[in-house]
Amino acid sequence: MDALVWDQVVTLHGRVENELAKALQRRHGIGLSEFRALCRLSHADDGELRMQELADLIGLNQSSVSRLVARLETAGFTRRDLCANDRRGVYTVITDEGRAAVENASPTYYETLSRSLDDASSDPRVSGLVAALRTDVPVG
Numbered sequence: 001m002d003a004l005v006w007d008q009v010v011t012l013h014g015r016v017e018n019e020l021a022k023a024l025q026r027r028h029g030i031g032l033s034e035f036r037a038l039c040r041l042s043h044a045d046d047g048e049l050r051m052q053e054l055a056d057l058i059g060l061n062q063s064s065v066s067r068l069v070a071r072l073e074t075a076g077f078t079r080r081d082l083c084a085n086d087r088r089g090v091y092t093v094i095t096d097e098g099r100a101a102v103e104n105a106s107p108t109y110y111e112t113l114s115r116s117l118d119d120a121s122s123d124p125r126v127s128g129l130v131a132a133l134r135t136d137v138p139v140g
Contacts, residue, residue: 005129008125008126008128008129009129011125011126012120012126012129012130015116015120015126016113016116016117016120017032019112019115019116020032020109020112020113020116023108023109023112024105024108024109024112027105027108028101028104028105028108030075030101030105031071033058033060033064033068034068034071034072034075034077035101035102035105035109036058037054037058037065037068037069037072037078037092038072038077038078038094038098038099038101038102039102039106040054040057040058041054041078041092041093041094041098042094042098042099042102044094046093047093047094047099048081048091048092048093048094049091049092050083050089050090050091051065051066051069051090051091051092052065054069054092069092072092072098073092075097075101076095076097076098077094077095077097077098077101078092078093078094078095078098079092079093079095080092080093081093117130117133117134
């Protein structure tokens with residue numbers, strides 16, 4: 001991947017992330033990181049992940065994921081649990097309220113993602129990248 005393609009990725013990513021974050025906050029009162037964490041938890045075995053694993057899956061550091069999980073707990077979307085085999089291991093577990101939040105916000109996420117990519121496809125700076133993403137054609 002060359003620098004031009006990377007610049008396209010960064011431009012497109014920033015644009016789409018901004019639109020997703022605004023739509024989720026406006027319509028559902030949750031942030032993009034919160035939504036992504038809840039999605040990961042909803043697909044995990046038993047609806048739980050170790051804190052570090054969740055951090056790795058959504059691209060946050062340990063400190064940021066701790067604050068994120070605290071917000072999710074305050075909202076009633078998750079709870080913490082200790083690992084039965086290793087009492088030092090901390091898990092975050094999705095609640096029924098968290099599953100409902102994912103179910104309610106998912107249509108907004110996917111509609112906004114699709115609309116954002118549609119809008120970006122008319123921008124010559126990123127249109128080739130959008131086309132490649134939608135057809136699995138190698139970029140560059």
